[in-house]
Amino acid sequence: MAYYLRFLRTQHNATGETVGKIVRRSKSTVSRFESGEYRLGEAECEALDRAWNTGRLFSILLHYARIGHDPNWLQQYKEQEAQACLIKTWQSNLVPGLLQTPDYARAGLRAGGVKDVDAAVEERMARQAILEREDPPTLLVLLAESLLELPCGGPAVMKAQLARILELSERPNIGVRVVPKAAGHHPGLDGPFMLLTLETTDVAYVEAPGGGRLVSSASQVRSFGLRYDRIGQHALPENSSRELITRIMETM
Structure with missing residues (x-):
């Protein structure tokens, strides 16, 4: 093109x-x-x-x-993430990068076969700087309960990661809700995705092994927005989500 x-x-x-x-x-x-x-x-x-x-x-x-997957989409997603005023994400496998602790990120990157793990961790942590700006974006997160129970990096690493999620969820610009396993089948089982609202446009990013797909078509972005809302119908309220995260953390 x-x-x-x-x-x-x-x-x-x-x-x-x-x-x-x-x-x-x-x-x-x-x-x-x-x-x-x-x-x-x-x-x-x-x-x-x-x-x-x-x-x-x-x-x-x-x-x-x-209909293809391109590793370079991720770089463009990162650039647009830094410019977004609203970020919505549904994650069913891993804690989203903006909420990860260094140890959790390191464990996941190492398991994924990344060669220079330290550099990749540093880059991921640098992305979190947008949450510390004077005008941080609104970040709305939907998480599957099952990913919270997976001791990525071991119990101690995961316990610290859950504590970090709880800490960030108290910020006024960050909302975290958990979709419990009791919800059964729901639209989120098709896989994780992110939605970004920028000053002039909305985009979606769909993750895939070895690459991903950035969606800019207005109709397709709307369909992902609808899917996000439908997943949210199965999620616990924020306070109940924090309570569930606390209970899982206490078992670590």
């Missing part, structure tokens, strides 16, 4: 500024589209297809990009 954007822009003798007017983005953003640093979304693809009469080339490329 980056290649064809650059190729067709050249064929049409268009500048980055001209393309920016077509897709309603800045010249610098167009440059990032062409370098592959940023990914074209549905609105940009449709605008380019109309302006250049491509036969839906960009829309077709976007379709195939969406």
